[in-house]
Amino acid sequence: MTKFSTADIRKxxxxxxxxxxxxxxxxxxNELSNILAYVELLQDVDVNGLEPTSQVTxxxxxxxxxxxxxxxxxxxxxxxxxxxxxxNQFKVKRMIV
Amino acid sequence: MIWEPIADIAKDVQAGKVTAKSLxxxxxxxxxxxxxxxxxxxxxxxxxxxRADEIDAKVKKGEKVGRLAGVPFIAKDNFLTLATxxxxxxxxxxxxxxxxxxxAIEKLEAEGAILVAKANLDAFAHGxxxxxxxxxxTLNPYDKTRVPGGSSGGSxxxxxxxxxxxxxxxxxxxxxxxxxNFCGVVGLKPTYGLVSRYGVVAMASSTxxxxxxxxxxxxxxLVLDVMSGRDQFDGTxxxxxxxxxxxxxxxxxxxxxxxxxxxxxxGLDPAVKEQIxxxxxxxxxxxxxxxxxxxxxxxxxxxxxxxxxxxxxxxxLSRYDGQRYGLSADDAxxxxxxxxxxxxxxxxxxxxxxxMIGTYVLSSGYYDAYYKKAQTVRTKLINEFEDTxxxxxxxxxxxxxxxxxxxxxNVDDPLxxxxxxxxxxxxxxxxxxxxxxxxxxxxxLPVGLQLMAPQRADRQLLGIANAYEGLES
Numbered sequence: 001m002t003k004f005s006t007a008d009i010r011k012x013x014x015x016x017x018x019x020x021x022x023x024x025x026x027x028x029x030n031e032l033s034n035i036l037a038y039v040e041l042l043q044d045v046d047v048n049g050l051e052p053t054s055q056v057t058x059x060x061x062x063x064x065x066x067x068x069x070x071x072x073x074x075x076x077x078x079x080x081x082x083x084x085x086x087x088n089q090f091k092v093k094r095m096i097v
Numbered sequence: 098m099i100w101e102p103i104a105d106i107a108k109d110v111q112a113g114k115v116t117a118k119s120l121x122x123x124x125x126x127x128x129x130x131x132x133x134x135x136x137x138x139x140x141x142x143x144x145x146x147x148r149a150d151e152i153d154a155k156v157k158k159g160e161k162v163g164r165l166a167g168v169p170f171i172a173k174d175n176f177l178t179l180a181t182x183x184x185x186x187x188x189x190x191x192x193x194x195x196x197x198x199x200x201a202i203e204k205l206e207a208e209g210a211i212l213v214a215k216a217n218l219d220a221f222a223h224g225x226x227x228x229x230x231x232x233x234x235t236l237n238p239y240d241k242t243r244v245p246g247g248s249s250g251g252s253x254x255x256x257x258x259x260x261x262x263x264x265x266x267x268x269x270x271x272x273x274x275x276x277x278n279f280c281g282v283v284g285l286k287p288t289y290g291l292v293s294r295y296g297v298v299a300m301a302s303s304t305x306x307x308x309x310x311x312x313x314x315x316x317x318x319l320v321l322d323v324m325s326g327r328d329q330f331d332g333t334x335x336x337x338x339x340x341x342x343x344x345x346x347x348x349x350x351x352x353x354x355x356x357x358x359x360x361x362x363x364g365l366d367p368a369v370k371e372q373i374x375x376x377x378x379x380x381x382x383x384x385x386x387x388x389x390x391x392x393x394x395x396x397x398x399x400x401x402x403x404x405x406x407x408x409x410x411x412x413x414l415s416r417y418d419g420q421r422y423g424l425s426a427d428d429a430x431x432x433x434x435x436x437x438x439x440x441x442x443x444x445x446x447x448x449x450x451x452x453m454i455g456t457y458v459l460s461s462g463y464y465d466a467y468y469k470k471a472q473t474v475r476t477k478l479i480n481e482f483e484d485t486x487x488x489x490x491x492x493x494x495x496x497x498x499x500x501x502x503x504x505x506x507n508v509d510d511p512l513x514x515x516x517x518x519x520x521x522x523x524x525x526x527x528x529x530x531x532x533x534x535x536x537x538x539x540x541x542l543p544v545g546l547q548l549m550a551p552q553r554a555d556r557q558l559l560g561i562a563n564a565y566e567g568l569e570s
Binding site for chain 2: 012013016017019027028031032034038039041042043045047051052053055056057059064071072073077080081083084090092093094095
């Protein structure tokens with residue numbers, strides 16, 4: 001059974017952009033280890049000769065003409081829930097330090 | 098039941114026999130009277146009455162109103178709607194006002210249906226009991242100490258409590274069917290791609306579907322007929338049946354139904370099994386040929402599901418970053434903390450679990466062993482279903498191993514909670530339609546019969562479900 005260490009959970013939390021509390025790290029360490037142990041059921045399954053399925057519709061290349069279409073929303077509509085905005089743009093923290 | 102069949106309601110509105118306003122008022126009153134079940138997160142009273150007035154005015158002028166004219170409905174709060182906030186029952190979207198609405202909602206409203214309220218759900222549809230809602234669980238209409246099922250628990254309870262003739266839900270691993278089962282209503286999970294997912298908060302893009310919960314199969318069929326069809330805004334939608342989904346084939350006689358062996362194990366509550374056995378006997382008596390079928394890969398379906406779905410969830414929930422909408426961390430000092438704090442504070446435990454499992458199984462070094470392997474086991478499952486449907490027309494089984502469990506019973510053990518999905522997830526991985534029809538009670542709680550059909554055979558599935566429903570009375 002694979003078990004996560006607290007370091008593993010912290011690393012994973014970082015990838016997920018979640019700032020877990022110390023209590024959460026321990027809680028998820030246990031819960032995720034149990035879930036992972038269960039799904040490892042698939043490890044020994046023989047899938048020789050089979051391809052992975054990523055979608056079940058069988059559709060391919062669903063495209064449309066390269067013309068402007070009306071989505072019925074304005075920039076103002078899309079900005080109305082913004083925590084911070086400036087000059088018709090979403091304002092965010094500095095990215096390039 | 099305080100509602101007429103949906104088609105009749107619309108006809109009566111068109112004929113001026115009943116006003117849309119009175120229907121909306123009836124719905125609003127029922128919602129208020131049954132408040133203690135906490136099925137509803139927000140009521141759209143003002144807008145619903147406005148729309149009712151519009152429809153009534155049209156009728157007065159002798160204009161044609163739609164096939165669902167005046168019919169009140171409730172939508173799970175992961176459908177983006179203009180009349181209300183859309184929260185996905187999460188703190189991260191607690192105050193979110195959608196700038197557009199779901200295609201499914203647009204289509205229903207174009208036919209005159211009136212949205213009256215948004216229903217409670219497990220946050221981001223992650224769950225099987227509605228206990229993961231950030232705003233408190235919904236209570237089972239039959240027993241307030243029990244869960245209504247999930248994740249569309251609010252929708253299931255709303256229909257069972259007569260708040261509206263139908264409600265919308267989503268089903269990624271059983272989230273329409275389990276509440277339908279636990280609340281004693283009809284729940285339809287259509288073929289993947291039949292109904293546009295545009296404007297519905299995404300959970301797992303390769304398995305999410307939209308469907309109706311209603312009191313009868315014919316009502317569910319009409320709602321599907323209105324909602325289905327290719328949508329330019331959802332590239333995964335498929336062509337619908339040319340015939341109306343309300344044109345239901347009537348026979349049970351001569352149809353071959355496969356009873357799924359793997360769903361009748363020791364874990365199945367004997368009281369539930371008894372009801373399913375009775376259902377099988379009824380179908381046999383009505384002329385169906387019942388055979389036992391075995392799909393050995395079904396024992397792998399839950400493991401397969403809990404790799405693939407969290408993986409897709411981790412991707413779909415990465416957009417909730419506190420930058421463009423939703424909860425943001427005002428106290429964040431830099432970009433990283435603005436992401437981490439918003440997400441930490443906004444998501445429920447189950448959301449975080451799934452995001453983390455999903456990220457893990459997709460990460461470098463683990464992708465092949467988990468995600469790719471699961472997607473290949475999925476192929477195995479698809480092939481088994483395809484082979485089985487060469488021998489039978491439909492498949493049958495219980496919807497869940499148990500009747501509605503108690504609130505709090507499974508909250509401390511996520512894996513235990515996942516087991517409620519054991520009979521529903523395979524259908525989502527394969528993309529076929531399934532329907533739950535109420536079929537008696539066990540432990541004084543509703544039991545639903547689950548029927549499945551091949552991909553795109555939704556009309557036939559509705560046909561046999563409708564015929565079975567007819568046998569009940």
